[in-house]
Amino acid sequence: MNRIQPTVSAENLTQFETLALDSSMNLADGHARQQLTSAQSKIVAELPDMWAEAIMRPVSEIEQEAAESFFGMLGQHSHPFAAGRTLSCYSSSLAMEILARSLVTTSDAIALLHPTFDNIPDILAGVGLKLIPVEEEQAHDDDLPAELLEQVGCVFITTPNNPTGRVMTEARLRRLAEQCAEYNVVLALDTSFRGFDTAAQFDHYAVLEASGCRWVVIEDTGKLWPTLELKIGWLARSANVDLPIEKIHSDILLGTSPLILLMVKRFSDDGADGGLAELHRTIAEHRALVRAELAGVPDISFVDEQARVSVERLHVGSRMGMDVWSAVRSQNLYVLPCQKFHWARPNEGERMLRLALSRNPSTLLAGAEVLRSALLDTPERHR
Template identity: 75%
Template sequence: MLQTPAVSRSGDVPVENLTQFEYLALNSPLNLADGHARQELTPAQSKVIGELPDMFAEAAERPVAEIEREACDMFFTALGQRSHPSAGDRVLSCYSSSLAMEIYARSLVTGTDAIALIHPTFDNIPDILRGVGLRLVPVEEEQIHDADLTPELLASVGAVFVTTPNNPTGRVLGEERLRRLAEQCAEHDVVLTLDTSFRGFDPDAQYDHYEVLEASGCRWVVIEDTGKLWPTLELKIGWLAFSANAGLPLAKIHSDILLGVSPLILLLVRRFAADAAEGGLTDLHRFIAENRAVLRTRLADVPDTWFVDEHSRVSVDRLHVGSRLGLDVWSALRSHNLYALPCQKFHWARPSEGDHTLRIALSRSPLSIARAGQALRSVLLEDG
């Protein structure tokens, strides 16, 4: 079904997806729209950046496959994924998680015409899946987390797609739920697909998913991402991992699109992942929690507003703006040169369910969060 482009109250900004909203915010000093990491480097990370000339020389001299394997092992292990398959065999390196998603979608459509997709989630996932001709069947987040999928649903699709932690809700698929979902997918020969791009923010998402998936015997694909964790100016890797029995032409389609990724970026990821394992991840969790607290404190007494995802640990937070329309609040914020993200398009099957919420990015400097919280408070009180 075609959707009418969203237009702000001022009527001058037609946008058709969340990324276009994010693009409008890129040059603003108060960009709280996209979920990419834009905070300052830590001292340890600054030291890594200072070694870029040495890393460039190393990348030019060493075999790319060796660097790729080291980066993959360091990143996956730092996030608790010790049972991951090896790079170059069943882990394909991509420029971004969106490219990994495109490769997955083009592979999946060779074997099925339908996929069950978590609802809500970031809209580039349904857009990419629809773009290759797949029919999307919405599965509510509560159903995935609280109950078995029905045999009728599983018989009607070739894959089930879950974002965990979910964007924007932050909800994590727990180990027992993943085990049961994988068992169901194995029983029905359905490909279980996970997007774990926000895994690094929540320790509850860092149990060994690959151990669970491999034990189930199901066909599986996992999309991993480094781009949300570290402020590396969009230097990132998206990884596409898959089971030996996936039965999809992932490697072939990967080779149709790219030869490989930069070994320099792989070395950068390896070094940042090593820092994460040595305490950087704990520091990141503390940083995001402190920014979340600042934002919530600034808005705590604003009437007719509340934060939707009470227990979320990911680097975004959703604010319900009560009777106001999120798009109208977005327009008012824009006059302050402040950008957040209206949430209609996360609800890709029923956009009206996001009419009254905004998603606010937290991977920013504490000063930016404080200033944005004050501006948001002023706008909401004026409109209250």
């Protein structure tokens, strides 16, 4: 019997993702939902022992070990935890909220990458900041205009970007940091998808520190491992950032769970010992599986040919993305329409869908088969 589909009233991408949570073909959210590897399953089996360890050991000691393992796994050896400038949060979104509330105490405008995941502009605008879009091509290829830097208190970049997967190179980051230092503008980075792309694993903190700019970096463990939303968001900052980040962090939370921190350490150690490379192979295989299943469908294309992150954008040609979304939803498949990634000009994303790849192969194959059929059946719509 077909399920009765509730009326869609999603106002942001997370609400679209929430619609998919109970579906057996949820290809909507970018959280990790693939099977545990054998090594990760052993870590999960040791959770009772970690619980006992978390009770006995100082939380600060556990937190430092988790940070050193996680940042070290990703090549971020100059991270400032030992200097007392890295705070742990329940999630990267909470870290973003703390940053936004800090920025609005000294600034009324921010330059933000476009497109990017819409909870970033929503959180920033929600505290009263004016958002000025910085197109991805400009952010990666050219100096930012002086007139832009003179009117903002922060430049915010997502690298690797969600949904495009584009990574800011070391040379480009260095130049952008130099510009921000020149204009006394905070440079904020969201690196939540860093773990998927080795091109994003040069030591960002060394580059930022050498520039002398005021900076903040948000890191995230939640996209990498299928840990049932048990995760840590890290909020790191420069010594000269001159924002009330620590105070606002303390307004919101006391600290994070030492049990989750121990789990993050163990997963990070496994990642450094080959687990991260295994994840990269898995995502590459899943991307190839989806592309192969959709091969030959007329008037579609994969937008981000070089992407290594755990999501894939599909341009549906002359079709409307919401038409395809509605068609596959009727078959219990959920993907993500892309209008809201283009937070300044939603029409730019209206013919694209985003598919999550951190799933089991059988789920991806079943979803791709439904999507293929829907694409072949969805009529063209011309403007």
